[in-house]
Amino acid sequence: MNLLHAYEQADIYLIVAAFLLATGVFGLIRRRTLIGMLISGELIFSAASLNFMALNCFNAPDPAAGQVFALFIMGLAAAEVAIVLSIIIAVYRNYRSINARELTELNG
Amino acid sequence: MNPFPASDYIVAAFFLFCIATTVGGAFVAILTARVIRSVCGLMICCVGLAGLYFFLNSPFLALMEILIYIGAVCVTIVFAVMLAEPDEPPSGQNHGPGVLWGVVALVVSAAICWGLSQLSLRGPWVAPAARVNDGSIKAIGVSLLTTYSMAFELISLVLLVAIVGALVIARTGRTKP
Incomplete structure (x- = not known):
């Protein structure tokens, strides 16, 4: 394994993608505000996208398909962010807080 | 060289x-x-x-x-x-459930990272025999307008619905000054 040409092997990209997924899950459990959770979700999206791109570059017979899929992931992430942020604004207007611990009106 | x-x-x-x-x-x-x-x-x-x-x-x-x-x-x-x-808020609960959840999150994410790394390092990845195109910008454009044209149109529709829905959700409950 030549370290100088590590960028020509899929392994390091896959490990970085697994690390991004792990940090996203960690933030999703640990964060206490809705925006922090949204940022962790974006990290998970990025991990999926990087995984697709790595396997697309090294193991796919059609290198355009993975790039098109990564583009679709970016579009869906943008739509998701728009919806989630509008929900956050609406929640903040009703509760004056977006701390996930205080949104307990339905808590029995 | x-x-x-x-x-x-x-x-x-x-x-x-x-x-x-x-x-x-x-x-x-x-x-x-x-x-x-x-x-x-x-x-x-x-x-x-x-x-x-x-x-x-x-x-x-x-x-x-x-x-x-x-x-x-x-x-x-x-x-x-x-x-x-x-x-x-700088909450004072740095003991009890806060620390417990931190440990749980750390264990879960470390397990995910280790497991996926092992899986991707040991996986039988094979290089393809032949590639149908070179993955350039031209190839992406051609496949967006031929193979994936339906998905392309659908995602533009999803973006439109998301924008309109975001406007509607953020507007309700807004009082006039």
Whole structure:
């Protein structure tokens, strides 16, 4: 394994993608505000996208398909962010807080 | 052979820089207490990801990553941060359930990272025998307008519905001054 040409092997990209997924899950459990959770979700999206791109570059017979899929992931992430942020604004207007611990009106 | 002396080392150093930027940005994004610093960490992470996409033979995706994630997503999150004051209160519960949840989160994420790394290192990945195109920008455009044209139109519809829905949700409950 030549370290100088590590960028020509899929392994390091896959490990970085697994690390991004792990940090996203960690933030999703640990964060206490809705925006922090949204940022962790974006990290998970990025991990999926990087995984697709790595396997697309090294193991796919059609290198355009993975790039098109990564583009679709970016579009869906943008739509998701728009919806989630509008929900956050609406929640903040009703509760004056977006701390996930205080949104307990339905808590029995 | 090499057109420039030590060009291998320069490329490897740039690759290492991209990986360090991605990992460091992800750490900043999940470990800081203030949300605005977390957004900046997401931006740094996206810059590193754009570099990694560049190394994966797709400069178009690198451009789109910077344009969409940093230019649109992070700026929108900054707007929401300014509107909603989301800073976590310095709560005194650094003992009991807080520490417990931290340990649980650390264990779960470490297990995910280790398991996926093992899975991807040991997987029987095979290189393809032949490639049908070269993955250039022209090939992406051709496949977007032929093979994936239906999905392309559908995603534009999803974006339209998302914009209209975001306007409707953010508008209800707003009182006139």
